[in-house]
Amino acid sequence: MSAPRPAVGLLLYARSRAVPGTLTALAGTAVLALGAAARTGSGADPGRLLPVVALAPLLAAAVTGAGLRSATEELDRTAVRPWWPRRLGLLLGPTALAAVLLPLAVLGDGPAVLRNLLGCTGLVAASAVLVGARLSWLPAGGWVGAVCLASDGVHGRAVALWGWPAQPGDVPASWVAAGGAFALGTALYAVRGARPEGPRG
Amino acid sequence: MSRPMSRPMNSGDREVSTIRVSGLRVRHRRTVALDAVDLDLGVGVHGLLGPNGAGKTSLIRMLATVARPDAGRVEILGEDVGEPARRGAVRARLGYLPQEFGHYPGFTVREFVAYVAWLKEMPVAGTAAAVERAVERVGLGDRIDAKLRTLSGGMVRRVGIAQAVVNDPDVLLLDEPTAGLDPEQRVELRALLRELGSTSTVIVSTHLVEDVAAACTEVTLLDEGRVAYRGTPESLGALGEAPGVGDSVIERGYTAALRAHRTGLEATR
Numbered sequence: 156m157s158a159p160r161p162a163v164g165l166l167l168y169a170r171s172r173a174v175p176g177t178l179t180a181l182a183g184t185a186v187l188a189l190g191a192a193a194r195t196g197s198g199a200d201p202g203r204l205l206p207v208v209a210l211a212p213l214l215a216a217a218v219t220g221a222g223l224r225s226a227t228e229e230l231d232r233t234a235v236r237p238w239w240p241r242r243l244g245l246l247l248g249p250t251a252l253a254a255v256l257l258p259l260a261v262l263g264d265g266p267a268v269l270r271n272l273l274g275c276t277g278l279v280a281a282s283a284v285l286v287g288a289r290l291s292w293l294p295a296g297g298w299v300g301a302v303c304l305a306s307d308g309v310h311g312r313a314v315a316l317w318g319w320p321a322q323p324g325d326v327p328a329s330w331v332a333a334g335g336a337f338a339l340g341t342a343l344y345a346v347r348g349a350r351p352e353g354p355r356g
Numbered sequence: 357m358s359r360p361m362s363r364p365m366n367s368g369d370r371e372v373s374t375i376r377v378s379g380l381r382v383r384h385r386r387t388v389a390l391d392a393v394d395l396d397l398g399v400g401v402h403g404l405l406g407p408n409g410a411g412k413t414s415l416i417r418m419l420a421t422v423a424r425p426d427a428g429r430v431e432i433l434g435e436d437v438g439e440p441a442r443r444g445a446v447r448a449r450l451g452y453l454p455q456e457f458g459h460y461p462g463f464t465v466r467e468f469v470a471y472v473a474w475l476k477e478m479p480v481a482g483t484a485a486a487v488e489r490a491v492e493r494v495g496l497g498d499r500i501d502a503k504l505r506t507l508s509g510g511m512v513r514r515v516g517i518a519q520a521v522v523n524d525p526d527v528l529l530l531d532e533p534t535a536g537l538d539p540e541q542r543v544e545l546r547a548l549l550r551e552l553g554s555t556s557t558v559i560v561s562t563h564l565v566e567d568v569a570a571a572c573t574e575v576t577l578l579d580e581g582r583v584a585y586r587g588t589p590e591s592l593g594a595l596g597e598a599p600g601v602g603d604s605v606i607e608r609g610y611t612a613a614l615r616a617h618r619t620g621l622e623a624t625r
Contacts, residue, residue, distance in 0.1 A: 163483075164474030167467055171460045227471075229454040230519070232422040235444045235477040 168241060177222040177249050184215045185256035188268075192261045205303065208267045209320050211260070213299050215253040216275035217292030222249065223280070223344065224288035228351040239345040246344055250276050266324030274319055274333030275299065277340030283349040291349075373398050374527055374557040375419060380428035382414050382581075389414035391581040393428070401553035403568035403589070404561040405610060406578035412561040413455055415578065416531045419559065420452040432527055448476055451525030453516045455532050461505035465491055465515050468504060472519040490522040491515075495544060509536045517545070521552065528558045534567055546571035569593070569606045577613050584617035 169175070188211035195203055223245060225231055231238070253272055258265035278295035286293070299320045306318035315328035322329035373396040382390040390411045404412050417423040418430055421437045433449060435442040459468055469487045478486060491500045494514040504512060513536045520528060530549075534542050549571045552558050562568060568575055569589045577585035577592075585592070589606060595616075596608030 163470065163480070167463075167471040167474060170467075171463070171471060226458040226460055228458065229422060230452070230457055230472060231475065233420060233447050233450060233452050234475040235447045 171227070172222050172225070172245055174222060174245070174248070177218055178252060180218045181215055181249055181253050181256065184211060184218060184253070185260045187211070187214075188257055189260035192263060204261065204264050205321060207261055208264050209271060209299050209303050211257055212253070212268055212271035213275050213292075213295060213320075215257060215272060216250075216279045216295060219246065219249040219253070219276060220279035220283055220288060220291035220295075222288075223283045223291065223349045224352065225349060238348060242345050242348055243341070246276070246280055246341060264324055267322070268324075270322075270324060270330055270333045271299075271320050273337040277333070277336030277338065280340035280344040281336075282340075284343050284347045286350065287352040288349040289352055374433055375559075376429075376431040377415075377419075378429050380415070380418060380430065381426050382411070382418065382423075383426050384414075388581050390418070390425070393578075393581070393583055395576065395583065397557055397559065397574075399553070399555065399557055400573035401549050401558045401560060401571055403572035403575045404559060404578065405563075405565060405568060405575060406584070407614070409580075410578040411581040412578055413531055414581075416452075416529050416559065416561055417454075419527070420450065420454075420529050421447060422452070422454075446527075448478075448523065449526045451520035451523060451528040453520040453530045453533055455535075457516045457519075459504050459512065459515070461503065463504055464501050465496055465504065465507075465518070466500045468515060469519045469522050473522045476523045478523055486522055486524070490518040493521060493548060494518045495541070510538060510541060513537060514541070514545075517548075524556075526556050528552055528556055530558070530560045532561055532563070534562060534564060542567065565606045565610050566604070569604075577610070577617075579614055579617055582617075585613035 188207055191207045191211070192204060195207060223242075250272070254269060257268050257272055261268045275295045278298060279291045282294045283291035302318050302320045306314055306321045309318065312328070315322055315326050316332045319329035319332040375395065375397040377393055377395040380390050380393040380395075381388070393411075393415065404415065406412050414423075418425050419432065421430075421432075421443055424438075430437050432446045435446050437443050437446055460471075463471065466487055469490055470483060473483045473487060488497075488500065491497055494517050496511060496514055496518065499507065499511065504515065507515065513533070517530070517533055520530065533549075534545060537545060546567065549558055549560060553571075553573060560567070560572065572589055575585070575587055575589055575592050576583060592609040592613060593605045594609065595612040596602065596605040596610070598608070598612065600608040600615075601611045602608035
């Protein structure tokens with residue numbers, strides 16, 4: 156090994172959390188969404204894009220969430236510096252990439268895709284803190300699935316809040332709900348980190 | 357037992373405690389892991405003995421600052437680690453081998469030890485040399501660029517010891533370092549412990565009393581979250597001169613000290 160550079164530690168951190176794999180998987184998700192949107196979207200009826208608009212951000216958030224796992228939880232706790240900046244980077248870096256790629260892939264409904272990405276990422280981050288990174292996709296998956304099945308045809312103002320994954324991209328209340336989930340999940344993860352899943356479970 | 361009687365050490369080192377623990381109390385759900393533990397430890401190799409569930413791992417985790425006690429005070433290198441602002445400075449001078457340390461199978465030995473050096477905020481300029489020295493010290497110099505997934509269990513354990521000593525810690529905490537090592541490796545580890553213990557405070561938790569006899573300058577025996585005995589391997593051995601349970605003098609001393617502690621507790625109940 157040649158003389159170490161300051162970035163060596165950060166690179167090791169990124170590799171330890173499988174960041175290269177996460178970024179590749181996100182790019183793959185975008186390609187998948189692009190293909191799916193091209194086949195389902197007719198342009199005349201944006202509602203037909205709903206499966207892509209709901210599932211692509213969910214998949215992206217799940218990929219990001221799986222990368223929040225640490226195999227050396229016990230050693231990581233002895234770190235000299237506080238963890239929150241590195242945790243924020245680990246969560247927001249992949250999310251930023253997805254936020255650029257996915258709306259481009261689903262041009263028909265870009266704003267809704269972005270909103271759903273934020274909401275799902277928030278749910279996944281909060282789940283990583285509460286149930287661990289490995290199953291962090293599950294609560295978000297359940298929520299998005301339930302909403303897509305149940306919110307169709309529901310009337311009232313509350314549905315724009317709880318049913319945010321299935322709302323059109325221009326409903327303010329759905330942005331408030333998804334943005335709130337994102338802020339809350341991000342803050343929770345930055346402060347607490349993913350729940351340990353090692354032998355100390 | 358051939359052990360150097362005078363260790364290379366500045367006069368007065370013994371009086372200076374690097375670790376002061378007072379009134380330490382730790383609960384895990386309903387069970388009490390540590391109860392009113394007071395300890396003062398200085399430079400040297402301290403063996404931590406005790407039955408399963410005695411609180412050895414809990415004590416080491418408190419000292420490693422990875423878990424917080426329910427009550428009591430832990431002072432390491434003169435700093436109260438209960439204060440978050442002070443913890444960082446202590447951690448930079450701490451080495452810790454957890455019982456299960458987890459690792460990244462895709463990392464090489466060099467990369468894994470460098471990762472821990474990065475966690476400890478070691479100066480970048482010296483890291484590469486420190487990593488090589490640490491790996492050399494545990495006898496893995498020829499495997500330094502091997503991936504962790506290709507190593508045997510004993511080798512991974514030695515990687516764990518290498519990461520713990522990479523920053524030349526003033527306080528070194530090893531939880532079961534000899535688990536999974538073959539006899540030859542254990543002999544080498546004991547030599548390393550003696551070497552490290554001449555300048556640092558080394559705390560070794562173990563089930564193997566012969567490790568304590570061979571490598572430690574002091575012994576602390578825990579039982580059910582309390583300090584049952586403190587002394588030297590020699591004084592523990594002296595307890596075993598009388599006939600009792602155990603195959604060696606120090607094993608008999610261990611069981612005798614435990615029994616004395618338990619009957620003492622019975623008497624006060």
